[in-house]
Amino acid sequence: MYDYYLGGKDDFPADRDAAERVLAVVPSARSGALANRTFLHRAVRFLATDAGVDQFVDVGTGIPTAPNLQEAAQKIRPVARGVLRGQRPDRAGAGSGVSPASLGSRAGPSPPALHTPCRRPGALPARGRRGWIYSYHARVRRADWSGVHELVARLAAAPEAANVFGAHGHEWLLEPPLTAAELAAVEAQLRVELPGEYRSFLVEVGRGGAGPGYGLFSLRRVDGRWRWEGDGAQLTCLETLAEPFPHVEAFNPFDELPAQPYVKDYDSLEEFSAADDAWWKLYNSDPPVAGLLYLAHGGCSSWETLVVSGPARGQMWADDTGADGGLQPLHDDEGQPLGFARWYLRWLDGAAAQLSSGLHP
Known part of the structure; x- marks a missing residue:
C-alpha cells in the first residue's frame, strides 16, 4: 500500500484495492506517505553529507520502494551501503518484478537483508557482530586499538x-x-x-x-x-x-x-x-x-x-x-x-x- 501511495510499481492488486478503500475514507493518506518519504530522503541527505555517515539500516522495510534507502544515500555518497531489515523473507521484494536478489541493484551492490522480528531490536547488533553488516560496507566508525x-x-x-x-x-x-x-x-x-x-x-x-x-x-x-x-x-x-x-x-x-x-x-x-x-x-x-x-x-x-x-x-x-x-x-x-x-x-x-x-x- 505504501508503495502505491508513492506512485511506485512494487505492489499487489490487493494492495492497490486496499489503498483505494483507505483513500476514500482518509484522503490525506497519500500526502502523508509522500511527506514521510520526503523526510526520509532529507534525513539521509543530512546524514550522508553533513555527518559523513555511510552505513544505513532500513528497519521494517517490507517491500522497499524506489528509490530505496541505499539508493538515496548513494546519490550523495557512492560508497554508502544499506541493510534491509524485515520480518518476512518471503515477502521482501515480492511484487512487480522485484526479487530479493535485485534489491538495490539500480545503484550498486544489493543491500543484504536481515529477516528478524522488528520488535526485537537487540537482535540486530548481535547479527552485525557476526558479519552481517560490518563486513559489508567500506568502513566502521569506531576502531579497536587494543594491543x-x-x-x-x-x-x-x-x-x-x-x-x-x-x-x-x-x-x-x-x-x-x-x-x-x-x-x-x-x-x-x-x-x-x-x-x-x-x-x-x-x-x-x-x-x-x-x-x-x-x-x-x-x-x-x-x-x-x-x-x-x-x-x-x-x-x-x-x-x-x-x-x-x-x-x-x-x-x-x-x-x-x-x-x-x-x-x-x-x-x-x-x-x-x-x-x-x-x-x-x-x-x-x-x-x-x-x-x-x-x-x-x-x-x-x-x-x-x-x-x-x-x-x-x-x-x-x-x-x-x-x-x-x-x-x-x-x-x-x-x-x-x-x-x-x-x-x-x-x-x-x-x-x-x-x-x-x-x-x-
Missing part, C-alpha cells in the same frame, strides 16, 4: 626491525596521545570534526610516529596553533579542511593543463623559454586541495592522505601528483575503500608478517 602499543614495541625489538620500509623515519616510536581537551582544541581551530577512526587513534594510541611510509605526521602545538609536522605535512591546508573534498573517483589535476611547450615549435629560444616558464608557473600554481589531510610520506613524491570533509569523508587517498600520477582512493584486496583504521592496521600486520621470524611471543 597496538604492545605490537609496535615487539616489532621495534625484532632483529631486522630497521629493514622495514620507512623505519628509519619513525624509529618505531609512537608519540603520546592527545587528551580530550587537546583534541577539542584541535577541532575548534580547524572548525571540523576529524573522522572517527583517526580521532580515536589520536586519543588512544598517539598523535603521530610509527606508521605507514616514513611514519604518521605528528600533530603538535606550535606558537599557540595546532599543525601537523613532517615531510609533506605542509601540503595540508588547515584553513580549508572543513571545506568538502569533492571527489569520489581518481583524478589528475594536471590532465587539465595545456601541452608542455616543445622547443621545436618556437622560432627562437627566447620565445620557447618564455612559454616554458609560463607553463611551469601554471603547473606549480595548483591550489591546495580542500578537505584533505596529509598523514604520511610514502616515498618517491607520494603521500597518503585522509579525506576529512566531503562525500569520501573517512577514506584514505594516495597523492601521486609529485610524479604526475594524480590522486586516487586506496582500496583493500577486495576493492573496498580503506578507512584510516584498516589502512594503519594493514601496515602493522604487514610489518609483523615481515618480521615474524624474529618476534618473541
Whole structure:
C-alpha cells in the first residue's frame, strides 16, 4: 500500500484495492506517505553529507520502494551501503518484478537483508557482530586499538626491525596521545570534526610516529596553533579542511593543463623559454586541495592522505601528483575503500608478517 501511495510499481492488486478503500475514507493518506518519504530522503541527505555517515539500516522495510534507502544515500555518497531489515523473507521484494536478489541493484551492490522480528531490536547488533553488516560496507566508525602499543614495541625489538620500509623515519616510536581537551582544541581551530577512526587513534594510541611510509605526521602545538609536522605535512591546508573534498573517483589535476611547450615549435629560444616558464608557473600554481589531510610520506613524491570533509569523508587517498600520477582512493584486496583504521592496521600486520621470524611471543 505504501508503495502505491508513492506512485511506485512494487505492489499487489490487493494492495492497490486496499489503498483505494483507505483513500476514500482518509484522503490525506497519500500526502502523508509522500511527506514521510520526503523526510526520509532529507534525513539521509543530512546524514550522508553533513555527518559523513555511510552505513544505513532500513528497519521494517517490507517491500522497499524506489528509490530505496541505499539508493538515496548513494546519490550523495557512492560508497554508502544499506541493510534491509524485515520480518518476512518471503515477502521482501515480492511484487512487480522485484526479487530479493535485485534489491538495490539500480545503484550498486544489493543491500543484504536481515529477516528478524522488528520488535526485537537487540537482535540486530548481535547479527552485525557476526558479519552481517560490518563486513559489508567500506568502513566502521569506531576502531579497536587494543594491543597496538604492545605490537609496535615487539616489532621495534625484532632483529631486522630497521629493514622495514620507512623505519628509519619513525624509529618505531609512537608519540603520546592527545587528551580530550587537546583534541577539542584541535577541532575548534580547524572548525571540523576529524573522522572517527583517526580521532580515536589520536586519543588512544598517539598523535603521530610509527606508521605507514616514513611514519604518521605528528600533530603538535606550535606558537599557540595546532599543525601537523613532517615531510609533506605542509601540503595540508588547515584553513580549508572543513571545506568538502569533492571527489569520489581518481583524478589528475594536471590532465587539465595545456601541452608542455616543445622547443621545436618556437622560432627562437627566447620565445620557447618564455612559454616554458609560463607553463611551469601554471603547473606549480595548483591550489591546495580542500578537505584533505596529509598523514604520511610514502616515498618517491607520494603521500597518503585522509579525506576529512566531503562525500569520501573517512577514506584514505594516495597523492601521486609529485610524479604526475594524480590522486586516487586506496582500496583493500577486495576493492573496498580503506578507512584510516584498516589502512594503519594493514601496515602493522604487514610489518609483523615481515618480521615474524624474529618476534618473541
